[in-house]
Amino acid sequence: MEDMGYRRGRVSRFAKMEFPTYDGKGNPVERLQRCEEFxxxxxxxxxxxxRQATFSLQVRASGWYHNLQRMKTFLNWFEFSEECKIRFGPPMSMNPLGELTRLRQTGTVEDYCEGFEFLLGRTMGVTLEQSIWHFCAVLTNDIRYEVEFARPTTLYYAMNLARQIEFKLAEEG
Incomplete structure (x- = not known):
């Protein structure tokens, strides 16, 4: 097992892992999360x-960072992440919590889950319990009642329940 880069069931520090590159296209939040995991x-x-994250910037993302570096000589990870989201992410409001509270399920549960996760990722200070109950509060009534009755203990359990209930309702006609 040692030969493969594993020690006691955990990948060793020197196991080969691909560092995520970024060219300024696509969702910067996903890239930043992958960097943090790495x-x-x-x-x-x-x-x-x-410093490590900037080695893998390509094309317009690389140019953006060089300009940013001239304007701000030192950036910590939080500042770098925020600048990256501002530059390459969708337009952000000054009140991401407000955006999250205005979000409603208007299409499928899956579409709502995607939007909710995206906005939750930009919102600071929301507790696990708050995220679960806010997610439930704006589901369509026929789904919301059943999900809330199940008293989900995680956000992803609540999302899974909502998808199951939506599926069940669609089958019932």
């Missing part, structure tokens, strides 16, 4: 996160 798995010092 850094945590490789036990990278937090102070080195920005």
């Amino acid at each position: 850094f945590e798995e490789q036990q990278t010092l937090t102070e080195a996160w920005v």
Whole structure:
């Protein structure tokens, strides 16, 4: 097992992992999350996160970072992440919590889940319990009642229940 880069069921620090590249297209939040997972798995010092993440920037993302670096000589990971989201993400409001509270299920549960997760990822300070109950509160009534009655203990359990109930209702006609 040692030969494969594993130690006691855990990938060793030196196991080969692909670092996510980014060219400025696509969702920057996903890329930033993958970077964080990489850094945590490789036990990278937090102070080195920005420097390592910028090595893999390509095309317009690389140009953006060089300009940003001229304007701000030192950025911590939080600042870098926020600048990246502002530049390459969809337009952000000054009140992401407000956006989250205005979100409603108007289409499928899956569409609502995607929008909810995206906005939740941009919102700071929302507890697990708050995220579960806010998610439930704006589901369509026929789905909401059943999900709330089940008293889900995680957001993803609530999402799964909502999808199951939507499926069941569609089968019933």
